[in-house]
Amino acid sequence: MEILKDILGFLIERKKFWLAPLIIILLLLGALIVLSGTSAIAPFIYSIF
Numbered sequence: 001m002e003i004l005k006d007i008l009g010f011l012i013e014r015k016k017f018w019l020a021p022l023i024i025i026l027l028l029l030g031a032l033i034v035l036s037g038t039s040a041i042a043p044f045i046y047s048i049f
Helices: 002-014 017-035 042-048
Strands: none
Touching: 002 017
């Protein structure tokens, strides 16, 4: 969680708000990959990549 606070602090301090959607998408894709091993989403991950 510390790294998320650091990234958020960087975005606010440097006013790099355009990076927020990119970071959110990367986090969601990472979560999808981690959860796809044993979930019902596994067949759909192949259509994304």
